[in-house]
Amino acid sequence: MRRLNLAAGVGAIALLAGACNVTAAQAASPLDDLIAPKAGNSACFTRVYDADHLHNNPKQTTTAMVVWLTYDKAYGDPAVLALGLGIGISRKGDSLPLFAQGGCAWDERANRDTSDRRMIEEFKKEAGGGCMMSARPDVFDVLSAEEGGYLILDRGKDSDTLVVYLEDYLTMVKQADRAKQLDITFGAADRVFLLRRAAAKDCDFVERAMTR
Numbered sequence: 001m002r003r004l005n006l007a008a009g010v011g012a013i014a015l016l017a018g019a020c021n022v023t024a025a026q027a028a029s030p031l032d033d034l035i036a037p038k039a040g041n042s043a044c045f046t047r048v049y050d051a052d053h054l055h056n057n058p059k060q061t062t063t064a065m066v067v068w069l070t071y072d073k074a075y076g077d078p079a080v081l082a083l084g085l086g087i088g089i090s091r092k093g094d095s096l097p098l099f100a101q102g103g104c105a106w107d108e109r110a111n112r113d114t115s116d117r118r119m120i121e122e123f124k125k126e127a128g129g130g131c132m133m134s135a136r137p138d139v140f141d142v143l144s145a146e147e148g149g150y151l152i153l154d155r156g157k158d159s160d161t162l163v164v165y166l167e168d169y170l171t172m173v174k175q176a177d178r179a180k181q182l183d184i185t186f187g188a189a190d191r192v193f194l195l196r197r198a199a200a201k202d203c204d205f206v207e208r209a210m211t212r
Contacts, residue, residue, distance in 0.1 A: 040071065042070040042071070045161075057189060061091045064089070066203055067164060068206040069085055070083075083104045085131050087151075087164075098182065099210065101133070104130065120167055151166050
């Protein structure tokens with residue numbers, strides 16, 4: 001599995017890519033409604049859960065989620081674009097957010113593994129934006145092919161909504177100590193999240209955590 005450097009004007013980001021490349025000839029997908037496939041484009045989606053929601057869903061530990069999507073410049077022959085993802089998650093009882101990064105691409109079999117088994121039961125479709133996450137979110141100069149989990153992105157009812165489907169774990173870090181890998185588990189109440197488009201500034205802290 002290869003790593004790509006995502007510049008997008010904010011510094012290099014080492015991302016797991018592998019099959020997560022977007023060719024110029026690839027057919028349009030629902031991801032295009034969320035972020036147009038053009039070098040340098042970025043999009044921010046967020047969700048903050050209020051006290052009433054958390055009270056009514058006591059098993060949910062996630063209090064906030066931020067997803068930052070960005071396209072790297074085209075490279076290679078034929079030219080391809082790399083869609084990078086940075087994610088920030090806040091949880092009950094933890095004052096510091098957790099971060100992870102990966103590479104995404106639309107895949108007609110995003111929810112099937114190599115043995116044709118369903119990967120995320122909560123995602124009832126086959127096609128989606130499959131995102132392979134890095135097991136070393138702190139690595140910007142050192143390369144690693146180790147995987148750190150998987151998630152699927154899908155467009156919501158309109159182009160301003162993003163639905164995130166998580167596996168039962170991600171390898172994540174905290175910005176203060178990006179060299180320390182944390183295996184974060186997600187229970188049944190923390191697998192599906194509906195986010196809405198937000199201003200770019202709302203993703204600034206995720207961008208900083210991924211690039212500095």
